[in-house]
Amino acid sequence: MTAPAGSEAAKRRGAARSSAPDRVTATLSLDEPVGRVKLVSPGRAAALEKLGITTVRDLVNHYPRRYLDLSQVCTIAEAPIGSSCTLSATVHAAKLKRPRPRLSLTEITLVDGTGTLIVAMFRQPWLAEKLRPGMIVAVAGKVTFDYGFKRMINPFLDVLSEAEGAGGGAAPRKVEGSIVPVHGATEKVPVAIMRNMVGNALEMTQGMLDPLPLDVRCRYRLMSRGMALQCIQFPKTMDEVHQARRRLAYEELLFLELFMMQQARARTKGMLAAVHTVDGPHLRALAEALPFTLTDEQQRARDELLAVMGSPFAASHMLFGDVGTGKTVVAAHALAAAADSGGQALLMAPTEVLARQHEKSLSPLLDAAGVTHGVLTGSTAAAEREDLLERLASGELQVLIGTHALLEDAVRPARMTLAVIDEQQRFGVDQRERLLRKGEPAGLVADALFLTATPIPRSMALALFGSFTLSYLRHGPHDAANRTTKVLAKKDVGLAYDAARAQLEAGHQVYVVCPLIGKSAEERDGLAVGGGRQGDDEEELAFPCVAIESDDDLADDDITAATKEAAFLQAKVFADYEVGLLHGGMDAASKQDVMERFSRGEIDVLVATTVIEVGVDVPNATVMVIQDADRFGLAQLHQLRGRVGRGEAPGEVFLVSASQTEAALARLAAMERTDDGYELAAYDLSLRREGDIMGNRQSGAGVLRLVNVVRDGALIECAHADARAIMEADPELALPDHVALAREMRLLFKNDRVGAGG
Ligand code: ADP
Ligand code: MG
Numbered sequence: 238m239t240a241p242a243g244s245e246a247a248k249r250r251g252a253a254r255s256s257a258p259d260r261v262t263a264t265l266s267l268d269e270p271v272g273r274v275k276l277v278s279p280g281r282a283a284a285l286e287k288l289g290i291t292t293v294r295d296l297v298n299h300y301p302r303r304y305l306d307l308s309q310v311c312t313i314a315e316a317p318i319g320s321s322c323t324l325s326a327t328v329h330a331a332k333l334k335r336p337r338p339r340l341s342l343t344e345i346t347l348v349d350g351t352g353t354l355i356v357a358m359f360r361q362p363w364l365a366e367k368l369r370p371g372m373i374v375a376v377a378g379k380v381t382f383d384y385g386f387k388r389m390i391n392p393f394l395d396v397l398s399e400a401e402g403a404g405g406g407a408a409p410r411k412v413e414g415s416i417v418p419v420h421g422a423t424e425k426v427p428v429a430i431m432r433n434m435v436g437n438a439l440e441m442t443q444g445m446l447d448p449l450p451l452d453v454r455c456r457y458r459l460m461s462r463g464m465a466l467q468c469i470q471f472p473k474t475m476d477e478v479h480q481a482r483r484r485l486a487y488e489e490l491l492f493l494e495l496f497m498m499q500q501a502r503a504r505t506k507g508m509l510a511a512v513h514t515v516d517g518p519h520l521r522a523l524a525e526a527l528p529f530t531l532t533d534e535q536q537r538a539r540d541e542l543l544a545v546m547g548s549p550f551a552a553s554h555m556l557f558g559d560v561g562t563g564k565t566v567v568a569a570h571a572l573a574a575a576a577d578s579g580g581q582a583l584l585m586a587p588t589e590v591l592a593r594q595h596e597k598s599l600s601p602l603l604d605a606a607g608v609t610h611g612v613l614t615g616s617t618a619a620a621e622r623e624d625l626l627e628r629l630a631s632g633e634l635q636v637l638i639g640t641h642a643l644l645e646d647a648v649r650p651a652r653m654t655l656a657v658i659d660e661q662q663r664f665g666v667d668q669r670e671r672l673l674r675k676g677e678p679a680g681l682v683a684d685a686l687f688l689t690a691t692p693i694p695r696s697m698a699l700a701l702f703g704s705f706t707l708s709y710l711r712h713g714p715h716d717a718a719n720r721t722t723k724v725l726a727k728k729d730v731g732l733a734y735d736a737a738r739a740q741l742e743a744g745h746q747v748y749v750v751c752p753l754i755g756k757s758a759e760e761r762d763g764l765a766v767g768g769g770r771q772g773d774d775e776e777e778l779a780f781p782c783v784a785i786e787s788d789d790d791l792a793d794d795d796i797t798a799a800t801k802e803a804a805f806l807q808a809k810v811f812a813d814y815e816v817g818l819l820h821g822g823m824d825a826a827s828k829q830d831v832m833e834r835f836s837r838g839e840i841d842v843l844v845a846t847t848v849i850e851v852g853v854d855v856p857n858a859t860v861m862v863i864q865d866a867d868r869f870g871l872a873q874l875h876q877l878r879g880r881v882g883r884g885e886a887p888g889e890v891f892l893v894s895a896s897q898t899e900a901a902l903a904r905l906a907a908m909e910r911t912d913d914g915y916e917l918a919a920y921d922l923s924l925r926r927e928g929d930i931m932g933n934r935q936s937g938a939g940v941l942r943l944v945n946v947v948r949d950g951a952l953i954e955c956a957h958a959d960a961r962a963i964m965e966a967d968p969e970l971a972l973p974d975h976v977a978l979a980r981e982m983r984l985l986f987k988n989d990r991v992g993a994g995g
Pocket of ligand 1: 529530531532535558559560561562563564565566714715854
């Protein structure tokens, strides 16, 4: 026999009500080597290992890739010419032909009492031997009609029964009304064998304990685990597949959320969490000194942030906000709260330019709030550095802003209660942890605030950062509704220059962003959410780092391109204006100098590589021309265009591209269509496969096999809330209800390293 038929599945479910010792045995057998399963010979075990299947658990979790729904089968006579269908029929003959010397063709004649179907299978010569008259097979594919016969070319083909009425002691399989699962297989372990192995593994583990607490299962009407595995592996109906998937996906999520929360808890174990005063004099002075009223979203984000800072638990708060939405001023409240609590705060930014800019925009606010502050980067003069470090160690300095320079051992705050990390995705886990640990000498777990402009939709953020509290700023103070984006063919770049000139004449400034040569659009896309390295800043090279966008070929190419472009524009296009150049190959001081001159309006047109991607704020700049825009990821383009339309004046963005490919142009068109970073992110994600989305970014995320982080938002919210509740009630997972859960967690994550999350 090949697969357990529906009726057998039902029988198994009936048998699942077995006695307690059996349940324990069944549960334990999940973690036995896969070789214990019937049909798994040592040779096959080796083949399975290549698929990542080493235990019985792996095998029962090897979910079908697709299902053949034979309840929808038609007869050969009914098979509609020109469309696809699934049907089962008897093999009449199978012949190997060689139409050309190096091409094999197996021609299979199928009959079913209503007609004859000829199936052509190319390049599978072994089929001619394997398929013998009398076997029952299922085929799924498009029906054509040629030379007097209905035909299918390279359909999906599956052997349902070795021979009618005989074969291996198995009764002939009743096909109608059943669904055939199709598992990922290999040459050594073909589909039919794989299916039987999975069936046998399920049999071994029948009656396994369910790690989910009963109340959770009741709340969402979730199947038991055993039942869900049975239903996803050998469903009777497609609805069973959906129900099973829901249950198993929920379980994946609950485990992942619990795991992340436990990791976060491990960080604080045995230490006191910083508890912040959130209505002190510094904070009140800051509120009074604000030069503008906070938007509703900013107020909410501030309140959410202060709430977790004021709680007796170590806070990990993530503030999401598109560029220009005003995250800095929200962060300023956290800094003031730290000062109010007799603590100190370190604020780390990924580049020197950004650190200086934070200092610039925070200075007036912190001064008004009476908070002492300083800035430390790789280029801070020795004497000044000495002074800052001393004041930090004495506790006199309340806020220190800086770059990676803050990570050095010499940076020893007396009582750090808050760490703020800007553009957190640009730092590696190690770096973030290193900063957070600066509170340890004082016996404190510092609260952590992460700022990020990466527009990660909430459902995905929960899956990636389950232990964090989250706030969102979705709209900027001067909402960038007054920004337009236009895609231009390369030959029309003159239109962009005309628009730039018009703005220059009105006293505004212009960015021209240069392409990253040597990278295809695909390579770039693959990195929009995942890893990669950023090489913008000389200081970054010292540490491993995770970046939102890769810029690792700080390539000479780019520098040349930007240099040439600047020379060209200065000579030919904007001869009567000052053209400046900024690229990653310049030293920090020169970069700083160029940025400052651009800020002061001494430079009119700034030609740059993606150094300006993050955070740079010159409200007078109103036009951005991005050359070869198709070479950038959507997230990066959106980051870039965030540089204009920030002030009162409307912004104009021109995406120049020579690309002719439909996919590239469609992506650029999305930029034209929407200015909402979250909408773009969702669109971007919809273009990707699941693995690309989660990648290996987060330890533990590998457990998500069935979850789609874009579509399963509601399920993610539930699992997240439930995990929170469980952790609050029983942080050690020691209650009888949670024992199975705890064991399962240990087994699932035994190989995952501890990380601060993210
Ligand atoms: P980002 O989220 O990109 O870090 P910033 O914090 O740099 O954004 O803020 C962008 C600009 O908006 C800054 O010039 C800031 O002063 C200004 N800004 C922030 N909040 C408000 C507000 N509520 N009203 C007016 N301007 C604001
Ligand atoms: Mg910022």
